[in-house]
Amino acid sequence: xxxxxxxxxxxxxxxxxxxxxxxxxxxxxxxxxxxxxxxxxxxxxxxxxxxxxxxxxxxxxxxxxxxxxxxxxxxxxxxxxxxxxxxxxxxxxxxxxxxxxxxxxxxxxxxxxx
Amino acid sequence: xxxxxxxxxxxxxxxxxxxxxxxxxxxxxxxxxxxxxxxxxxxxxxxxxxxxxxxxxxxxxxxxxxxxxxxxxxxxxxxxxxxxxxxxxxxxxxxxxxxxxxxxxxxxxxxxxxxx
Numbered sequence: 001x002x003x004x005x006x007x008x009x010x011x012x013x014x015x016x017x018x019x020x021x022x023x024x025x026x027x028x029x030x031x032x033x034x035x036x037x038x039x040x041x042x043x044x045x046x047x048x049x050x051x052x053x054x055x056x057x058x059x060x061x062x063x064x065x066x067x068x069x070x071x072x073x074x075x076x077x078x079x080x081x082x083x084x085x086x087x088x089x090x091x092x093x094x095x096x097x098x099x100x101x102x103x104x105x106x107x108x109x110x111x112x113x114x
Numbered sequence: 115x116x117x118x119x120x121x122x123x124x125x126x127x128x129x130x131x132x133x134x135x136x137x138x139x140x141x142x143x144x145x146x147x148x149x150x151x152x153x154x155x156x157x158x159x160x161x162x163x164x165x166x167x168x169x170x171x172x173x174x175x176x177x178x179x180x181x182x183x184x185x186x187x188x189x190x191x192x193x194x195x196x197x198x199x200x201x202x203x204x205x206x207x208x209x210x211x212x213x214x215x216x217x218x219x220x221x222x223x224x225x226x227x228x229x230x
Contacts, residue, residue, distance in 0.1 A: 004156075032216040043118075043223035044157070044205065051216035089156055093219075099145060099164060099212035102219055104156035 002027045006090045006105035013080055013112050021075040021108045023064075023090035031092040033057075033066050033073040034102070038087045047075075047088070080112045116140075118222035120206050126228045127196045135191045135225045137206030145209040147219065148181055148191050152202045160204075163189060164212050196229045203227070 007022040025031065035047040035057070048057030053068035062077045073090060087107045093100040119138040127133050139146050144165055149157035150173075160179070162170040165186035174181070178197075183189040193200055203224040209217050 036221075044207075044221040046218050046220075049216065049218070091156075093216075097169065099162060099169065100209075100217060100219075101147070101159055101162060101170070102149075102157075102207075103159070106156045107154075 002031065002092060002094060002103050004090050004092055004103055004105035006088075006108050009087075009107070009109035011108060011110045013110070015082055015112055015114050016079045017112075019075070019077040019080045019084075019110070021088055021090075021110070023073045023075065023105060025071050025073065025090075025092050027071075027092055027094060029094055031094045032100075033064070034091045034093070035062070035064055035073070035075050036089045036091060036104075038089065038107070040086070044089065080110070082112045082114055085110055085112045118206055118208055118220055120204075120222040120225050122225060123223065124226045124228075126230060129198060129229055130195050131229075132192065132194045133196055133227060135193075135204050135206075135227070137189045137191070137222060139187065139189070139206070139208030140210075140220055141187075143208035143210050143220075144186075145212045145219075146183055146189050147207040147209075148189070149205040149207065150175075150202045151205055151224070157205055160191070193227075196227075198229050201227055201229045 032051045048059040050057040050066035090105040146163040148160040151157040159173040163183040178194045207221045
């Protein structure tokens with residue numbers, strides 16, 4: 001079946017440090033891949049997405065590249081800020097039965113300190 | 115409104131009580147999803163509507179859970195005889211059209227249910 005595995009948190013970094021959150025997936029066919037972010041007390045927000053192999057999604061300084069050969073979609077940011085503290089969810093969708101359904105990883109909490 | 119709206123935001127229910135959670139999707143969105151998010155976990159799929167038709171209810175954990183979307187817009191998730199294990203955040207999400215796997219799915223802020 002389809003599933004997403006992401007690195008366990010919490011990830012604790014100092015401001016301006018480099019961030020990587022690993023995400024790997026298992027899926028039949030060609031899923032689309034997403035990163036969602038959940039800030040404290042808020043709902044899930046789409047951060048970025050990629051719909052086919054070798055696509056790079058980017059937003060707000062974050063980026064992730066869809067690697068079919070390693071079934072990965074690792075999230076990176078060159079210089080994190082305190083305001084990036086949140087929980088990050090990797091997810092995939094596939095069209096099946098005429099609709100797409102998001103399947104999420106367990107989430108990785110990021111804490112950035114000044 | 116501009117986004118997916120859910121109510122109530124917070125609900126405390128006594129064990130055995132029935133609860134109803136409401137979702138107003140983004141206007142015109144065909145697809146509507148309900149997810150359950152336990153503390154410290156990722157969201158888990160519950161059910162999917164395409165307009166008023168419930169096409170997938172494979173994630174509903176028991177027959178105490180029931181969802182409807184009678185006119186293809188507002189949806190209600192009902193939980194009967196609540197149990198402590200039902201304590202979670204219930205997320206509603208909508209998407210403009212069902213077919214493309216790359217379509218963005220937009221989430222509401224969730225309804226936080228605590229069963230005591």
